[in-house]
Amino acid sequence: MAVTVRADALLIEGTWTRGESEPITVLDKYHLTPVGTFASASAEQATRLIAAADAAFRQSTQTPYDRGAVLDRAAALVEARAADFVAAMQAEAGFTRSDAAGEVARCVQTLKLSAEEARRLAGEVVPIAGAPRQAGRFAFTLRVPLGVVLAITPFNSPLNTVAHKVGPALAAGNAVVLKPASATPLSAILLCEALVAAGVPAGMLSLVHSKGSVTAGLLDDPRVRFFAFTGSTEVGRTIQRAAGLRRTQMELGSIAFTILCDDADLAKALPKVAGAGYRKAGQVCTSVQMLLVHRSIADAVERRLAPLVAALVAGDPHDPATEVGPVISLKEAERIDAWIAEALARGARRLVGGARRGALVPPTLLAGIDTEMRVGCCEIFGPVVCVLPFDTLDEAIARVNATPYGLASGIFTNRLLDALKAAERLEVGGVHINETSSSRVDLMPYGGSKESGFGREGPRYTLHEMTEERIVTIATQ
Structure with missing residues (x-):
């Protein structure tokens, strides 16, 4: 049309x-x-x-x-x-x-x-x-x-x-x-x-x-x-x-985190993560940028999430089959591509991704990042999700709270006390239990804290x- x-x-x-x-x-x-x-x-x-x-x-x-x-x-x-x-x-x-x-x-x-x-x-x-x-x-x-x-x-x-x-x-x-x-x-x-x-x-x-x-x-x-x-x-x-x-x-702005605890139901969690990380080409303030994964399930998450991301069809948004379109401009696509290249040069692993085509950045899944890389400390606002391991829930919460931002976080766990701990201690405007950071219903209050x-x-x-x-x-x- x-x-x-x-x-x-x-x-x-x-x-x-x-x-x-x-x-x-x-x-x-x-x-x-x-x-x-x-x-x-x-x-x-x-x-x-x-x-x-x-x-x-x-x-x-x-x-x-x-x-x-x-x-x-x-x-x-x-x-x-x-x-x-x-x-x-x-x-x-x-x-x-x-x-x-x-x-x-x-x-x-x-x-x-x-x-x-x-x-x-x-x-x-x-x-x-x-x-x-x-x-x-x-x-x-x-x-x-x-x-x-x-x-x-x-x-x-x-x-x-x-x-x-x-x-x-x-x-x-x-x-x-x-x-x-x-x-x-x-x-x-x-x-x-x-x-x-x-x-x-x-x-x-x-x-x-x-x-x-x-x-x-x-x-x-x-x-x-x-x-x-x-x-x-x-x-x-x-x-x-x-x-x-x-x-x-x-x-x-925001750097949105979602936490996968060791008891997370991955069959339910990972499709939600794939959807929340890449819809609108990752250009949502609450898009999953950081996926914090308990170390005991990190290998399983990488193995099971990678094919879900790889299966996403990226291309012309006018094509009904397309699931991930371009980012807002060629300049932004070049910036995102440069951040990915910087992370790879510093030792990150690209589990899924590929070459940029104009303003189209393929859905990218990274592991092995650190806070010295821009993908690890800045809002990327593009179709990039980073997998980071953690050992304790306290460590994961501290990692979220260490950023200057605080819009929304998700956590997947079936332990009530862990869920409530996250709800009380995460310094964000919204905590979504067994949902991703990008969970939103239009009638609910939505907003952030800190920067x-x-x-x-x-x-x-x-x-x-x-x-x-x-x-x-x-x-x-």
Whole structure:
């Protein structure tokens, strides 16, 4: 299916508008050929867009029911145009048909969950009469929207991560300015089309494509009251500095570990590891990069996991048989390839892998790595899984906690006490027992600790972050 990039790719005051600044060219990530080009926003357009969002927020009369109805309609429209979204992500992100279809299905659920949360967002009764000398007074809290939310989204989840920021923001009654990744803007454009068609009021949703100084201007504008960002830790620090006292939600870098204890059921664990390590070509913050394996089963894991990885079909994401597509750019593919070569030169063993073809890095399984290699101490963000042995669970937990990151970890064990020890001691935002680090359901809280950021995605949890609690008291005598 052909993908068309609309020239009027900015959404300002409910109207699709052409950009006035430098061009952005979207590439097919496998063929490395242009899909289309459109202009980014000028500084004047960005300023006008923020002003329109602020004005729309202050004038909005939508009820929680109205907001829920819009999001439900948008979910239905996304579902009806699933083929368009899949085609867009196959081209712009290099996703396989399966990965793209999964992204669409999850986006639909995220919008529906946001609709539900819009209708039941509420404060609570405060038992003020239980305090001394407060007879005749009542108190309750309201949850009120913050204002303009700036959502900055990544290339590796160009639809569902957008929905996780835009859906809850609109559900809470905020106005949203969306800036998608320049490498993958098509899905965001299609989603905004669905939301506008579903009835989002003019100005309550804006779409901007920008670079450099224009983006800096968006960050510095005091009318933006909340920043929702998913991306690298380095960029997250820049946004946090610009935010000052304004609120932020940061989902940043990670080195994701999954632990296989000596009692792990390998028949169940290893297929999950293969799936979690290589879906979206390993470009997921929670993709299994480090597989910590008890030394007593290390040989068996290498012997049984290698053929599962070798069987993965890597190639053109437009081919229905493909299971692993290209990474986001030729530059990133060259970096990943260089890291693999460095590890091999320093003594690592390549159990599965092969030569890079353009932006396509074959699924790679390494053993014998150490923390002096970049694959052992940095986030690789590619289709590479490293097998490391450990002797005790305490050693494995310490290895996970030694990194500056803390997004999610998985552990496979049938010993309850070991599972609970890991849950209590792993310094991460999520611990998944008998699942991989990449286990996620869209209604649950999702986020990290340390340099993996803070704040939580998941519509119910994001709604609370994108609102503030207001206390109301009433004296009756």
